[in-house]
Amino acid sequence: MSRARRFRPEAYRPIDGFTLFDLKIVHLVLHGGSVLDWTRLALSPTMARSLCRVHGLDLADPGDVALIDRIRDEAVAFLCETCAFPIPGALRRASLLDLLAAVNDGANRHRSVCACTLLKTMQVINHFDAREARQALTLTDQQLFQAAEQRIYKTVSHMMASGLPVVEFMGGRKQRMSMVGKLLSKDNPLSAQLFDKMRFRIVTAGRDDVLPVVSYLVRNLFPFHYVLAGESYNTLLPLGEYCQSHPRLKRLASESGLEFPADARVPSRANTYSSPKYQVAQWVCDLPLRVPDFTTAFITDGVDPVPRPIVYVRTEIQILDRQADRENERGDASHRNYKARQLSGVVTRLKMGRRGTRRATAARSRP
Numbered sequence: 001m002s003r004a005r006r007f008r009p010e011a012y013r014p015i016d017g018f019t020l021f022d023l024k025i026v027h028l029v030l031h032g033g034s035v036l037d038w039t040r041l042a043l044s045p046t047m048a049r050s051l052c053r054v055h056g057l058d059l060a061d062p063g064d065v066a067l068i069d070r071i072r073d074e075a076v077a078f079l080c081e082t083c084a085f086p087i088p089g090a091l092r093r094a095s096l097l098d099l100l101a102a103v104n105d106g107a108n109r110h111r112s113v114c115a116c117t118l119l120k121t122m123q124v125i126n127h128f129d130a131r132e133a134r135q136a137l138t139l140t141d142q143q144l145f146q147a148a149e150q151r152i153y154k155t156v157s158h159m160m161a162s163g164l165p166v167v168e169f170m171g172g173r174k175q176r177m178s179m180v181g182k183l184l185s186k187d188n189p190l191s192a193q194l195f196d197k198m199r200f201r202i203v204t205a206g207r208d209d210v211l212p213v214v215s216y217l218v219r220n221l222f223p224f225h226y227v228l229a230g231e232s233y234n235t236l237l238p239l240g241e242y243c244q245s246h247p248r249l250k251r252l253a254s255e256s257g258l259e260f261p262a263d264a265r266v267p268s269r270a271n272t273y274s275s276p277k278y279q280v281a282q283w284v285c286d287l288p289l290r291v292p293d294f295t296t297a298f299i300t301d302g303v304d305p306v307p308r309p310i311v312y313v314r315t316e317i318q319i320l321d322r323q324a325d326r327e328n329e330r331g332d333a334s335h336r337n338y339k340a341r342q343l344s345g346v347v348t349r350l351k352m353g354r355r356g357t358r359r360a361t362a363a364r365s366r367p
Contacts, residue, residue: 009155009158009216009219009220010050010054010216010219010220012159012162012164012212012216013212013215013216014212015208015211015212015246015248015249016248018211018212018215018248018249018252019042019252020042020252020255020256021041021042021043021047022211022215023243023249023252023253023256023258024038024042024256024258025214025215025218025224026211026214026215026218026239027239027256027258027260028224028227029214029218029224029227029232029283030214030232030234030237030239030281030283031232031234031239032227032228032229032230032231032232032233032283033229034229035120035123035224035225036120036124036229038116038120039113039116040103040104040112040116041100041103041104041116042104043100043101043103043104045097045101048097048100048101049097050219051100051223051224052096052097054218054219054220054221054222054223054288055223055288055310056288056289056290056309056310057096057310059095059096059097061309063294063295063309064309064310067308067309067310068095068096070306071122071125071126071129072092072094072096072099072118072122073092074125075118075121075122075125076092076118078121078125079117079118079121085117087114087117087118088110088111088114091111091114091115091118094115099115099118099119100115100119102114102115103115103116103119123225127226127286127312129305129306129308130308130310130311130312131312132305133298133305133306133307133308133311134311134312135305136298136299136300136305137291137297137298137299137311138297138298138299139291139297144289144311144313145198145313147289147313148198148287148289148313148315149198151221151287151289152171152200152221152287152315155217155220155221156169156200156202157169159213159216164213164216165204165205165206165209165212165213166202166203166204166205166213167203167204167205167322168201168202168203168322168325169200169201169202169203170200170201171198171199171200171201198313198314198315198316199315199316199317199318200315200316200317200318201317201318201319201320202217202317202318202319202320203319203320203321203322203325204319204320204321204322205321205322206321206322206323207237207321207323207324209321210236210237210281210319210320210321211237211242211249213319214281214319217317221287222285222286222287222288223288226285226286226287226288226312227283227284227285228283228284228285228286228314231283231284232281232282232283232284233280233281233282233283234280234281234282235278235279235280235281236279236280236281236319236320236321236324237281239260240253240260243260277327277328278328279320279324279327279328280318280319280320280324280328281318281319281320282316282317282318282319283316283317284314284315284316284317285314285315285317286312286313286314287312287313287314287315288310288311288312289310289311289312289313290309290310291308291309291310291311294307294308294309295307
């Protein structure tokens with residue numbers, strides 16, 4: 001689907017090589033936070049270019065530059081005209097790399113705040129713009145899913161071929177009956193969104209490999225700011241405690257000002273039918289995909305929607321270490337027992353309504 005490009009992955013960084021930015025992005029991924037709450041990025045110029053690359057942006061491509069400029073101009077108009085938030089003239093015409101650099105301008109706090117505010121607004125407008133444009137895209141969901149699968153498989157296959165600590169990888173599109181069962185298990189099955197129509201599972205060699213692999217994926221597969229807020233689930237790694245056990249992470253954590261929940265093993269969204277013994281870290285992200293010949297790939301009058309070179313496919317990624325994977329397949333935490341509980345709950349809900357489901361759940365939780 002994308003133009004042929006040489007695959008140049010970012011380097012793998014073990015924990016001892018982590019930067020402050022690495023810690024912030026794994027914190028965002030595992031805790032399901034929002035970059036709208038960030039005020040600084042701690043990005044070097046090299047890291048800024050890397051962020052653009054993983055987003056699929058080619059800053060030498062006139063089509064990509066036009067996209068960025070259009071989104072920036074709309075964000076400026078919204079902030080200045082709707083919010084009465086003045087943006088300095090230089091930032092109104094700044095390139096994406098210049099805006100990313102301005103966020104870290106310690107010598108000019110006002111300029112930094114304005115650049116950060118503008119970038120956040122650009123992100124929301126870009127995401128909205130892409131969702132609108134996708135409705136007019138001539139490519140089918142099937143074609144987009146296939147392109148997303150190819151990109152993910154290429155990235156993880158490269159990791160395994162390079163000897164990085166990934167020992168198992170599986171995933172793809174969920175089967176139709178599985179999605180029907182999941183919808184019926186939700187409180188509001190008619191309006192609920194299935195975030196895991198595509199789901200991928202990565203098993204690392206050891207627990208200390210989890211954070212470096214998450215960092216690698218963010219640098220090479222999906223941009224950190226397209227992790228969906230509130231959709232992370234972490235019963236694998238109590239991040240605050242874990243940072244205290246590693247001198248490098250402990251020092252970075254003290255510098256970062258990050259807040260760690262008192263119990264990082266409490267997921268931000270609970271799965272009624274999952275066992276409390278089940279260990280996994282998972283999140284939902286929007287994966288950028290380039291559209292080939294994008295100027296002719298949309299049903300449009302040229303204005304509504306404006307053809308764009310990048311759209312997004314939503315996917316869920318799970319990660320755990322080999323020991324946790326083995327423990328998950330024992331007894332109550334196994335996938336077989338999980339599915340049995342889920343389907344039993346579906347039947348109970350259909351027969352007896354929500355009240356019957358609650359009674360059954362309460363009965364399961366009693367010792």
